[in-house]
Amino acid sequence: MSVATAGLPALVLRAEASSDGDVFLPRKHQFGSSEGHFGVSKPSLIVRAESNVPKMEKRRPIPPCVVCNGSGRVDCHECQGRGRTNCVHLAMLPKGEWPRWCKTCGGSGLGYCSRCLGTGEYRDIMGFHFMKAPFNASECPK
Structure with a gap:
């Protein structure tokens, strides 16, 4: 220093x-x-600002998750992606109605993907890994 x-x-x-x-x-x-x-x-x-600095883009993982398409986020299951819990079926609230923000997503309307757990990387369905293994009749126990 x-x-x-x-x-x-x-x-x-x-x-x-x-x-x-x-x-x-x-x-x-x-x-x-x-x-x-x-x-x-x-x-x-x-704070010192610098110019002409390239902005790094967030790369999606290869292969991406099939549920969230690699973003790691999906619509909240409580508010269906609206961010509020009252009048969810309406795009706009009725006149005089104040929003009640969703406690699950904090009003953002997004939640973590249940398949990739928010990483965006491809994962198999949990518990079904045996389906991808090659099947050989000679390896089966008798």
Whole structure:
């Protein structure tokens, strides 16, 4: 961690850079001092934005889950993907009706896929792995 100190005639500014490049500067208290209630300075985070950085796309697993198509999420079974539990059969709520948010999905309308458990990767149906094994009559116990 490097510490840089810049001295001005009436002001001393101390900035600390962390290992990931973020710079912390002391935040001013509402009364003009940089000290908090206990005499310790409160740091504030300065975020540096970079341009021309490629955005990484989330790749779907190969082969994807057959239920969620590789996303890992499906419509909530309580609210049918609406995010609310009242008047689920209607696209819009009637006038004066407030939504009651679904407690299962938290109002997002999405739940984890029961087949891949949210990973998006292909999984066999649990308990039926013997169906994929090759059948040889000579290996059967008599």
